[in-house]
Amino acid sequence: MKPWLPVLGVAALAPLAWQAAIWIFAPPPALLPSPALVAGVLWSERRELAGHTLVTLGEAVGGYALANLLALGLAFLFYRLRTAEAVLAPWLVVAKNIPFPALASILVVLLGDTLAPKLVVVVLVTFFPILANVSQGLRSADPVLVDRLRTLHATPGQIFRKVAWPAALPAYFAAHEIAFTGSIIAAIAAEWLFAQRGLGYLIVHATTQFRTDRLFAVTLIASALAIAAYGLVRLAAARVLRWRRL
Amino acid sequence: MISLSQVSKHYTNGPAAVAGADLAVARGELVSLLGPSGCGKSTLLRIAAGLEVPDAGTAEIDGLAPAEACRRGALGVAFQRPALVPSRTALENVALTLELLRPAAALDPRELLETFGLGAFLHHYPHQLSGGMQQRVNIACALVHGPAVLLLDEPFGALDELTRADLTAWLRGVLARTGQTVLLVTHSVEEAVALSHRIAMLSPRPGRIRAVLDVPAAARTDDWTAPAAIAMVAAVRRQLREFVPAAA
Ligand SMILES: Nc1ncnc2c1ncn2[C@@H]1O[C@H](COP(=O)(O)OP(=O)(O)OP(=O)(O)O)[C@@H](O)[C@H]1O
Ligand SMILES: [Mg+2]
Numbered sequence: 001m002k003p004w005l006p007v008l009g010v011a012a013l014a015p016l017a018w019q020a021a022i023w024i025f026a027p028p029p030a031l032l033p034s035p036a037l038v039a040g041v042l043w044s045e046r047r048e049l050a051g052h053t054l055v056t057l058g059e060a061v062g063g064y065a066l067a068n069l070l071a072l073g074l075a076f077l078f079y080r081l082r083t084a085e086a087v088l089a090p091w092l093v094v095a096k097n098i099p100f101p102a103l104a105s106i107l108v109v110l111l112g113d114t115l116a117p118k119l120v121v122v123v124l125v126t127f128f129p130i131l132a133n134v135s136q137g138l139r140s141a142d143p144v145l146v147d148r149l150r151t152l153h154a155t156p157g158q159i160f161r162k163v164a165w166p167a168a169l170p171a172y173f174a175a176h177e178i179a180f181t182g183s184i185i186a187a188i189a190a191e192w193l194f195a196q197r198g199l200g201y202l203i204v205h206a207t208t209q210f211r212t213d214r215l216f217a218v219t220l221i222a223s224a225l226a227i228a229a230y231g232l233v234r235l236a237a238a239r240v241l242r243w244r245r246l
Numbered sequence: 247m248i249s250l251s252q253v254s255k256h257y258t259n260g261p262a263a264v265a266g267a268d269l270a271v272a273r274g275e276l277v278s279l280l281g282p283s284g285c286g287k288s289t290l291l292r293i294a295a296g297l298e299v300p301d302a303g304t305a306e307i308d309g310l311a312p313a314e315a316c317r318r319g320a321l322g323v324a325f326q327r328p329a330l331v332p333s334r335t336a337l338e339n340v341a342l343t344l345e346l347l348r349p350a351a352a353l354d355p356r357e358l359l360e361t362f363g364l365g366a367f368l369h370h371y372p373h374q375l376s377g378g379m380q381q382r383v384n385i386a387c388a389l390v391h392g393p394a395v396l397l398l399d400e401p402f403g404a405l406d407e408l409t410r411a412d413l414t415a416w417l418r419g420v421l422a423r424t425g426q427t428v429l430l431v432t433h434s435v436e437e438a439v440a441l442s443h444r445i446a447m448l449s450p451r452p453g454r455i456r457a458v459l460d461v462p463a464a465a466r467t468d469d470w471t472a473p474a475a476i477a478m479v480a481a482v483r484r485q486l487r488e489f490v491p492a493a494a
Binding site: 142145147148150151152153154162163166169241243244 | 292323325327330332334335342343345346387
């Protein structure tokens with residue numbers, strides 16, 4: 001099956017189910033606006049919405065890139081230096097369990113409504129699945145294969161490139177599936193806590209104004225972003241992991 | 247060519263895996279290690295390959311330390327379980343050996359796989375190959391750089407009797423052409439008789455080489471039903487039984 005087919009399926013079926021619910025239950029528009037009404041908002045406010053979407057997207061992608069850099073670096077360190085993992089493990093447990101709203105609030109107090117607190121939230125949410133998957137994946141390399149490379153006088157660097165890293169790729173892509181989509185939610189959550197721009201801010205604003213139609217529009221955009229991120233990961237995985245039994 | 251002298255290896259907890267093993271394999275000779283499971287065959291092979299450091303004694307390949315022999319590309323090792331990179335095709339897996347060693351002279355991976363009857367499977371990934379095909383690719387990986395010494399750990403383990411016999415005949419053909427020095431680990435008495443010049447028999451706990459038998463040329467045949475082969479197989483079985491008493 002083409003990897004984009006299920007994605008397309010969800011995109012097509014969701015509005016149908018939505019419209020059906022309106023026909024059947026006929027709720028007041030303030031409670032459940034119709035797809036047409038929300039589509040109207042998406043169109044007439046497209047400039048403003050696009051601006052806020054780009055802000056959120058920037059934070060999500062920026063934070064995610066940062067999380068990848070950190071997680072891959074640390075996974076590599078753990079792979080080469082077992083003791084590093086033992087030393088850092090307790091600190092990672094602490095970091096993983098920081099209530100990120102608290103940390104982000106501290107950062108806001110320190111840095112104001114800047115990019116940094118949002119990046120921190122995105123990193124905190126997406127970093128750990130990447131680290132866990134990649135570091136486990138690097139270790140999943142077949143020990144017999146490693147022995148074979150040793151009898152070919154391979155350097156540790158060559159063993160990493162030719163055996164360990166390819167072995168880690170499936171787990172890395174599995175992490176992307178969860179974490180890349182999660183980065184968007186994380187960015188929105190960060191904005192929702194404290195921001196004057198971005199989809200999270202729009203949610204707060206629309207709520208105070210009882211603009212249900214706008215809330216739905218933002219939700220739709222966020223879902224579209226998540227689906228796009230997921231689709232992108234699946235496409236990349238299908239290309240890179242072509243060898244895998246599907 | 248391959249020389250193990252007074253080699254001992256003791257893993258933590260448990261008796262010595264190998265104790266005082268002496269074995270010399272001459273140039274162009276094929277010697278089999280035969281013995282029950284856990285008697286230290288793989289351990290001996292791994293010591294010869296430089297993957298394990300013996301507690302006592304020395305291992306040499308053509309007068310060199312195993313690691314140095316590895317560096318010069320003098321060693322080809324095929325493990326019991328095929329050691330193939332899952333994300334590389336059969337051809338790419340064989341080529342990996344050359345990528346790492348960059349030997350001055352080597353066989354052409356494509357031609358090698360074709361002579362191994364895998365011409366139609368060059369671009370298949372390991373999981374798309376049958377067990378027997380994987381074993382052949384595995385051996386091709388060990389042969390492609392033309393090493394003087396081959397260490398084969400049950401290269402046809404976990405295969406059915408007939409495929410095993412076919413591959414044994416096929417391996418004999420390959421070795422007849424290349425004249426390599428081989429240390430072969432096997433569970434199969436028939437396979438050992440069919441391929442070896444000599445058979446070294448081990449007993450377990452601690453792993454010791456108890457006897458080394460010469461295989462007469464007439465017994466070294468692909469026809470496992472030849473009288474000389476049958477007689478030799480029976481002789482080896484009797485010897486093994488002496489070292490490993492039947493379970494009570
Ligand atoms: N890495 C290890 N750590 C501890 N003990 C080991 C290790 N490798 C092997 N042994 C022990 O050494 C002994 C010999 O093992 P070895 O793998 O050499 O046997 P083998 O003759 O190859 O057996 P098989 O025919 O089943 O492959 C066994 O008792 C095994 O438990
Ligand atoms: Mg073994």
